[in-house]
Amino acid sequence: MDPFGHHHHHHHRSDDDREEQFPPPGHRPPSSYDEPPPPQVSHVYHTSHVGGPPPMEPNYGRPNYPPPSMDDSYGRSNYPPPPMDDNYGRSSYPPPQMEENYGGSGSYNRPPPRSDYYEGPPQPQPPTSGYSSVEHVSHESESVDRHHRFQPHVPSFFHRQTSSDPELIDKPSFRVYTKADTNYSLTIRDGKVVLASNDPSDPFQHWYKDERYSTKVKDEEGFPSFALVNKAAGLAIKHSIGASHPVQLIPYDPNVLDASILWTESRDVGDGYRAVRMETTGTSTGRSFPTDILARESWLNELKKMELMLFFFFMWLVTSLLHYTGLRMHLKEKVVPWQPIQLTDALGVTKKWAENRKKLGDCARGFGHKTTGGKAGRPLQYKTEDAAIDVIPLLSNILKEHIPVLLFRRVDHGKLVFLIIIAFCFVIDSTAAEWLNHGGDRTNRRSAIGEVLISPRTINNLKLRWKFLAGFDITATPAVANGVVYFPSWNGNLYAVNARNGGLIWQQNLTMLTGLPLTGRYVNVTVSRSTPVVADDLLLVGIYGPAVVIAVTRLTGALVWKTQLDPRPLALITQSGTVHLGGYFVGVSSLEELLPAAKCCTFRGSLVKLNVRTGAILWQTYTLPDNGGRLDGYSGAAIWGSSPAIDVARGFVYVGTGNLYLAPPEVLRCQAAQNNRTTPPSVPDQCFGEDVHFNSILALDVDTGEIAWATQLGGYDVFYFVCLVPNNPDCPPGPNLDADFGEAPMLLTIFSNGRLRDVVVAVQKSGFAWALDRNTGHIVWVKKAGPGSLEGGGVWGAATDGRRVYTNIVNGNSVPFTLAPSTQTTTAGGWVAMDANTGQILWTTADPSNDTAHGPVTIVNGVLFAGSVAPNGPLYAMDASTGKILWTYNTGATIYGGASVSYGCVYVGHGYSIGLAKFHPTWNSGTSLFAFCIG
Template identity: 70%
Template sequence: MAYKQTQKYHGTVNSIVLAPCLFAVVDNTVAIWLNHGKDITNRRYANDEVLINPLTVSRLRLKWKFFAGKDISATPAVDSGVVYFPSWNGYLYAVNAFTGASIWKQNLSELTGLNGTGIVVNVTVSRSTPTIVNDLLIVGIYGPAVVIALKRSNGKLVWSTQLDPRPRVQITMSGTAFLGAFYVGVSSLEEALPAAQCCTFRGSLVKLDVRTGRVLWQTYMLPDNGGKLGGYAGAAIWGSSPSIDIIRRHVYVATGNLYTAPANVTECQEKQNNQTTPPTQPDQCIGPDIHFNSILALDMNSGKIIWSRQLGGYDIFYFACLTPNNPDCPPGPNVDADFGEAPMLLSIFANGTKRDVVVAVQKSGFAWALDRNNGNIVWFKLAGPGGEEGGGQWGAATDGRRVYTNIANSNRQNFTLKPSNRTTTAGAWVALDANSGEILWSTANPSNDTAQAPVSVANGVVFAGSVASNGPIYAMDANTGKILWSNNTGATVYGGISRFRNNDSTAQLSPSETRTLFQVQKLLEYPEALQGWNNWTSFCYLPPSSSLKIVCTNNHITEFTVIGKKSSPSHSPKPASGKFTVSQQTLSETFSTDSLFTVLAKLSNLKVLSLVSLGIWGPLPAKINRLWSLEVINISSNFIYGEIPSSISTLRNLTSLVLADNLFNGSVPDLKSLVLLQELNLGGNNIGPEFPSLSNSLVSITLSNNSLRSEIPSEVKNFAKLQQFDISSNKFLGPIPPSLFSLPSIQYLSLAQNQLSGVLPMNISCNAELKFVDISQNLLIGKLPSCLGSNSSNRSVLYSWNCLSSSYYSKYQHPSVFCNKEALAVKPSNKSKEQESKSNINFGLVIVIIGCVVVIAVVLGLLVLFIVRRAERNRSDDNIHNRSVAGKWSIRSSPRSYIDARRVAQTIRLAALGLPPYRVFTLEEIEDATNNFDPKNLIGEGSQGQLYKGWVRDGSVVLVKSLKLKQKNLSQSLMQHMGVLSKLRHRHLVSILGHCIVTCQDHPNTASAVFIVHEHVSNGSLRDYLNDWRKKDMLNWPQRMAITIGVARGVQFLHTGIAPGIFGNKLKIDNILLDDSLTAKISSYNIPLPFKVDSESPLGGQDKHLRAEIAEKEDIYQLGVILLQVITGKLITSASETNELKLELEKGLTESKLRAATDPSIQGTFAYQSLKTTVEITINCLGKDPSKRPSIEDVLWNLQYSIQVQEGWTSSGNLSTQM
């Protein structure tokens, strides 16, 4: 790296130009630019840009300028509407991306206590792009070689780590963060020393812990020279941001030239007549393991060099070589051909074969594509003339089709452009075919100056800057190189353009609505999703997440969605009095729904309002109609009680109304006026008794789990758009209208667990699109109509526990007397008052007769049930399905279990955000997903079956479990089993996405195979994190508490979210998987598998309730073992180890003893009282007497209390170094 190159970085640049600038605002969301190369692949490609394109780029206009008073040479980093960059004045800035207003600035000398080195400038500076890592900003100092981490919110210092103590060593490049680690290269200006003092520096790549700054490994590019002159020196990593290959677990980096080499090397070079090898070959005079001018792949975990490719031949260069014929300059070509930019990761098709490559452009002007596996050259091309300052440097870009690079042409050589064949001596920009390296076009710098700045690409437009004094930025057509737009910034452009912004609408939130959001945050008592807001938060540009989404249009909020983590009424203990009481799952006693909706009404443009699982309690105020623009309301899974206000029917724009899983009661107001309403979900309340009056425009109606007691109105025949109709778990009476099954759009029909009676006509027709019908647990008699009896792969029909007569399914039906008696008991009365008066005369006699009939019926019913149940235990397998579809194999769904699996709360379904709807897969789909069960996709095998990795047709990765079945009790077991499957979907479970049952044509009443499709969680297990010290360090105490609370919530769902509960779940850290956000998910929990019969269990002879109780307490014990390992950081492999660690914790709960017993890697991150609470509940979970172990609710309560204590401790300002 030449001196004059460095010197130029403090010339005339004195402003950062965010021309309509900084890549892409799309639909009110902001793309992020996390580091110098945008992300871990360093492709400098805004792949999410849609608004800026070759047709619209000319509309860009200057938005604002920010003047720092000194040069700004780094590509800005941008996230959440904030721009971060350093200046050569010694400050680091955070600026509002939409206004240019300063948010904070930090003087690096004052912040770090470092003194300027006097190299180039006399203040402590950074010259590189800061790297955004969650809540941190990490950046290197331009001498000494120190890396610092700051809080993004205020710029306060978090940690500081020196990587090399020598005075002229520095950080000149931007680092890359991935999975809790920060990778950064070390550079030097020793090459500027006089020849007699140069040089001993060796370039290195360093891996740091993101949270602490601790050095995890440091790999040098040259052999140890003992700090003495005359050995190998140089190979700095000065402009090459590391790139991360998450599949191979490689980190790629490129290095600079040698400063010096041993005498034998220079002597060899003289014998070679000062000639070197072709650029594709290592120089013949250089020994092995000399990684100068090289692209390297290193192992992410160890730092070991996997492969290295030295490119460009002999190159020993330091500043003495800038003087022509200087005798101090080592002999040789001295081309100064080092790499000064990040390697880019992409996949190409070379000669028709897919290759994963790493691409970089050298200061020599050569572009290289190397195979990521071994470093072999796939293609190379001289893109343009090289020189001490390039050639290519600071950053090429690629969109996957082309590679775009600057050619600085610092030596002003003749440069022939393509395809025009015109010659220039200026800098230029070049596009190469990514697959072959062929030059597609080259465009000269119109300002006739060099082109030092990196390029960026977005949606068919290439952006670049010029070092001309007027500072033009150019936009070129990526396909042709034609210049489409330019803007003079007024300052030389050396830094890259990081992202662009749509200039049509600023979408800056009005101050009044900003205040409203802070009021809502306070009224909702600061839920997790709303934490971290401050006066600089750009609400309209917060990235959407699973718990928060804010959308703005024309400076106003139009969507506000908040999803909390509190339980709903169906998963909270019921008060003994039956009256509502404030609890830990609700907001506090001071909360007021009236106040909340008064404040929300200030958001006059709000169209979508979702407040879910937040513990909101109280009546829904009539003033909700003040939110007149609402189109979607979802306030499900709260504790809102009372009647639904009639004013809600005046919200004429409503298309979706979801009030499910609350405590509403009484009648539903007339909603016929809501002609735009498409979705109505009032499930899981206490609404009744009459069916509500509704508009026939509805597409989905859910009224399940209420107190509705009426006949299904005949008006439903007019609901031509209705696709889903769920009125299960009510007390509906009378016959089922036959028209329900043939509605023009109907697809899903659930009428289960009511008191519907009568006979279904045999000739009713079913809509061809009807996929699911559940009429189970009613009082139906007669035979099943033919269109419902044709179960196939595309229609599931559940009809158990009625009084239907057929030899195929009588085993799972009540005797006919049962339905006759029950139907008589619930039959609505049609008598007039006069008739009732007359009937009272003989009332006593009637009572006597009815009493006798009831007694006789009960006795007969019990006798019949006894006979039927006894026959069940002795009967061989029957299948309640009617028949297979044609062909050798058929795929069928199973009837839902007669247990109350339907009573899974709406909050649980919401917890599975991001999952596709549960579905029945065909065998063809299973075979396609696994590539016909290719052994390469087999990832596990056991006595119960095999586990395959697969890819479904939408491209998502799944796991397919193939179960080995026994025929004994198959039909009954499958019915119970499959009925629960669709309900096993929860934030803290590895959820089930669907199933497939295969039957054999020769035996249509038996199934030969069952496939269960699970979601795929790919970030490793809790064991992986506790077993790897690098990963373990990522898990501080709050993170570990979040994981254990997630496990406890998953167990709570298994125990109480399904009826009957699921126990005996084999909980262990191997089965606790962590997703990309470290959310815990329980895998391998106890699905009631078809082949797990009682006789095979050691508890088989015991009463099932006793077995469940024992298994429940065993789950608690296993949860205690998990907690024990989380606290101590020690992996447990035996019961004796569990007892030893438990005894160690029981010795004392004093602060000093607990500190000694806990994992050293969490020291300083926990509050003592938080740790003590967790230890106490852990010891209780591990109690020898199962009956004295706590319930899962007790465990969860204690863990939540522990994290509340921890949050209070953290917010009080305790540092990570304090206990």
């Protein structure tokens, strides 16, 4: 433990550095050339394999563009994909790096390298012709060399270049193959870099790594540069910027030093790649670099999906997709005549969505069958759930979890990462615009990245489309998937509603459905208060007492299974879970802190992983040592807010914990002896052991539940409700802050101290916002966003778009709250935006209703949505860059929950008249779920 009490866990991993021989054209490959891909790891979601590997011979007989007509979930045909924007309009803002890398190698405890940012001049529009990731339409001439198994179709200036440079032909070859399936290699078709079946007789599958300038040209970290040249075509792979094709080919002249084709390798391939670009004059960003100082080149791509699109945009949009979305490759360097460059799917997403299987068809082919990679502590194969990687969540997670950044990093053997274009099939539905749990997705960012219709320019066109009458309070953020909105009400019902018109699809009474005891938390029915979680054809729902999770079918709401996570009578589920690779992760909370002193407390918070299909508990990790059921042990440290965040590449799930209810007598005596001590908020109290995880951020292994690291933030905090009475002798020695983390952290990547850094960010009820290193738990920055209180501070869910962190500040004690960076103050609650890189407060907006701000915030396309608990129930839309309120709608009752966004619509419920509302007489009951849509 360091002075901050961080638990350090050092992890090491290694990739499978397989060697193969790849002779020049005209020679037979050795038998190892066609070795099979690694064995498939099956998983519980298996139903049937879709498609399969592409044929060994490219099929040149079928057209490859445009794709066939496909219906989306609303019954429309040829649903057009949206255009893409770069950098949210930024010129040189540091974009986040890829957070979840499937296929990288190296230790996770090493820091990422420093990074400069460069944005070059605009590139020409992409060509209008598309291509498949594996196959390309071709009409070959019979005159091409007969040793080809097939005749690749390339522009005329490519032909005959196979013998134009005999010196190049004699160079060692590199084969580029997919890490997902070693049967497919990089080649050239129609001037494009594409994938095709392995064929050593295909000269366009032979690449040469030219390092002639490696000693003359190095990057800022001293790593040598090289060019990657196609031996048959005599063309080099050129990096590009912005909206153009991310992998270009240009004629190669070995005697000319062309910085645009030079690449370097640095640490941790999981963060993308870095291109060397030499500059001797000022760039379009106003930056200039001497010849010997090389800047990194990066860009930020964001795909957005539009619900209604004019058909004449269709061809342009598909073409844009072909030039924005791709796969990764890794260059593995060895002292052999040739070396493989492994190509992995971008982020290695392997989720197989049943509803997309028929739509994918042949599009799923060519993605390969395996993703492998290192995981903290040991090498392993990533789990896959079907024979083909589904392009739909692949695209979704590129957008929602990582927003691709192209940076080069070096590993032990050197690795090169490119983008290969594979978006031919992305005209079908994408989950990028779905809202699958409380946090929107497994990053817990509450950011609608797939949304395009809503923006500061269009917000005045946001109108009420429909209102669904449930009859009582709705405080959960609705989930949205495939045109259906799912949500519970405090009346004990669970609803599925048509997202387009508000029509009821089904409703289930949880008391009758489950047969569970009545919740009894101010209601006489069994209720859920958390966001239902979409898991393929199932919906997973936490019960607000007893602590039970149920699974129902999305089609009818029929019960599939139910599992109790904690038998204590006051245990409950308030957190919305997160689904990942057949597992459901959710925290357990309790209301034991409401008990009188003679009965409090034995509950211990925990995080549980369930099998999605069966409900079986796979592991359960407690936040406190076992107290043996005694009242004199540790109790509390509940996990109760928002949704766990999952970093797939690291194999970690991140959560926040609450305060202690009670501590052992020796701990209380220790604290009483030092109550006059001043403890900075980042220094944990020394009265506690290392395995006591209250008011903490935890990283746990997704497979085992083992705590990888835990960082306790804020110091001593023992509190239960007897402490509300001043000078109550039953209250443990203070401070009694009740400074829970009422939300799980969010995953994002920031630019800190000259380098990109993967972090988790969460806001505490104390009002402090924390950014921690995702590998170690070390504090990167901390900022007090606003005043804390028993109710918050930040609570239920912050949001981020990668540039800023947004949070509510409840200000439950109505203390003067400075609206930083101004000097104005308010006694109301409000909303704060902080720079994601530093924590600096950019703006603060007070609730115009002069009330507290309890609900989570939601960010979409430069617009921040937040509700007020004021009795008229206003929903606000703020400009994310300034905090200015752009739009308001009064729903007529207190808004305590958060909004979800999907396909140009905002969904939010109102009403909160029970529970905490008993302490707030102005809060009132609601009846409805609202849908506000553009147009």
